[in-house]
Amino acid sequence: MALNRYMPDYLVTKLDYVANLARKHSLWPMPFATACCGIELMATASSRYDIARFGSEAMRFSPRQCDVMIVAGRVVMKMVPVMQRIWLQMSEPKWCISMGACASSGGVFDTYAVVQGIDRFIPVDVYVPGCPPRPEQLIRAVIDLQEKVQRTGTIDGREFADRTTFEGPAPLARELGAEDLVVAPGDFKTGSRFRHLPMVN
Amino acid sequence: MAFYEVPLREKFGADTVTVEEFRGNRRFVVPAEKVFAVLTSFRQQFGFDMLCDLAGIDYLNYPNAKDRYGLVYALTSVRTGERVFVKTYLNDPDPELPSVTGLWDGADWMEREVYDMFGVHFTGHPDLRRILMPEEFTGYPLRKDYPLRGYGERHNFPSLTRSEG
Numbered sequence: 001m002a003l004n005r006y007m008p009d010y011l012v013t014k015l016d017y018v019a020n021l022a023r024k025h026s027l028w029p030m031p032f033a034t035a036c037c038g039i040e041l042m043a044t045a046s047s048r049y050d051i052a053r054f055g056s057e058a059m060r061f062s063p064r065q066c067d068v069m070i071v072a073g074r075v076v077m078k079m080v081p082v083m084q085r086i087w088l089q090m091s092e093p094k095w096c097i098s099m100g101a102c103a104s105s106g107g108v109f110d111t112y113a114v115v116q117g118i119d120r121f122i123p124v125d126v127y128v129p130g131c132p133p134r135p136e137q138l139i140r141a142v143i144d145l146q147e148k149v150q151r152t153g154t155i156d157g158r159e160f161a162d163r164t165t166f167e168g169p170a171p172l173a174r175e176l177g178a179e180d181l182v183v184a185p186g187d188f189k190t191g192s193r194f195r196h197l198p199m200v201n
Numbered sequence: 202m203a204f205y206e207v208p209l210r211e212k213f214g215a216d217t218v219t220v221e222e223f224r225g226n227r228r229f230v231v232p233a234e235k236v237f238a239v240l241t242s243f244r245q246q247f248g249f250d251m252l253c254d255l256a257g258i259d260y261l262n263y264p265n266a267k268d269r270y271g272l273v274y275a276l277t278s279v280r281t282g283e284r285v286f287v288k289t290y291l292n293d294p295d296p297e298l299p300s301v302t303g304l305w306d307g308a309d310w311m312e313r314e315v316y317d318m319f320g321v322h323f324t325g326h327p328d329l330r331r332i333l334m335p336e337e338f339t340g341y342p343l344r345k346d347y348p349l350r351g352y353g354e355r356h357n358f359p360s361l362t363r364s365e366g
Contacts, residue, residue: 031358033336084359098332111351112342112347112354115358120360122360122361160363162364163362163363164362167363
């Protein structure tokens, strides 16, 4: 091949860089679509907007095969343990995009059943504003996430291991008095799904 | 209307059944202790073979309301296409009604929903659990004295950090 004359025999680079390069161009999304944002998510994947141009076209409906969870739509309190379980089932390295006003802040649904932002319960990397966001905005979020992966990623995912403290906003449950006992679903780890106020941290 | 009103009055007494009509909707207001018997005659005697809906109402702070809760049974006769509403009123502290799952099987989930949202107990229901809210949920969200934002249940979950999982 003629090209071989211009190529060097070997390249020197960082292993992290190569890993990031591979990862950022194949961010497979886990579509956690619960509401109208999910429709925009489907439009983003379709041929008009074509998220395949950025390597994210392979939507997998099993969390074991995904890199980025796209939470599209409002999340109700019955759904939070499910969402956390799916998040934990995803293999590292993994990222999360909070798509739309409802997933990011609860949106207009400030009621007893709707969670006021998924970032209170799982880590979120990129927020997408909008109600619902346009597909271009979601593509922008994927590009931003690629940037983040390239800048901060490591081949063994050690950047995640250091982040042991919760980075999201403080739970609103702390607004309640210490004597207010609330029994509600939540702790899927113990299997009981019971937790008692006041919350830690 | 008189077609149902007269036999009902004969059977349950003249003061028991109040009939109201509003824009073609016929409404039979019945005291709570008689509602099961009235519904039974609607089902068996008059052939209303479908329970369209079972709705709960909380009249707390409602102007001129005498009772706390209202329950509306929307009945349909599939054969004739007729519709009839049977309404009853309940009060604290123990809003309770006999279950009509024996008359209409479809009442099962409807009664569970009213129980979940308003806390009305249906005696004789085969499986009276919450249907919308989680089982551990305390309180009845559609009661007017339940705060819109709840008592903090929506935030009572563990937070996952980046290093977990």
